Amino acid sequence: MSTQSWTVNGMTCDHCVRAVTQEVTAIDTVQAVRVDLEGGRLTVDSTAPLDEETVAVAVDEAGYELVRS
Secondary structure (H helix, E strand, O other): EEEEEEEEOOOOOOOHHHHHHHHHHHHOOEEEEEEOOOOOOOEEEEOOOOOOOHHHHHHHHHHHHOOOO
C-alpha cells in the first residue's frame, strides 16, 4: 500500500471535491481518495506508488490543477 499527497489548485466547493475524487478513483491501482477542501490537499491510497503525471491528468480531467512537487 502506498499513500501519497498533493496540493490541488482551484477547488472551492463540494462539487469540486466530488469531481476530483471521481476522476482519481478511476485510476486502476487507487484504493481510496481523500480530499481536504479547506487545505486543498488530495491524498491517495493505492496498491503501488502512483506516477505524478497520471494523477495530474486525472485532476485536469476534473477541471483543476495538481501542484507538482
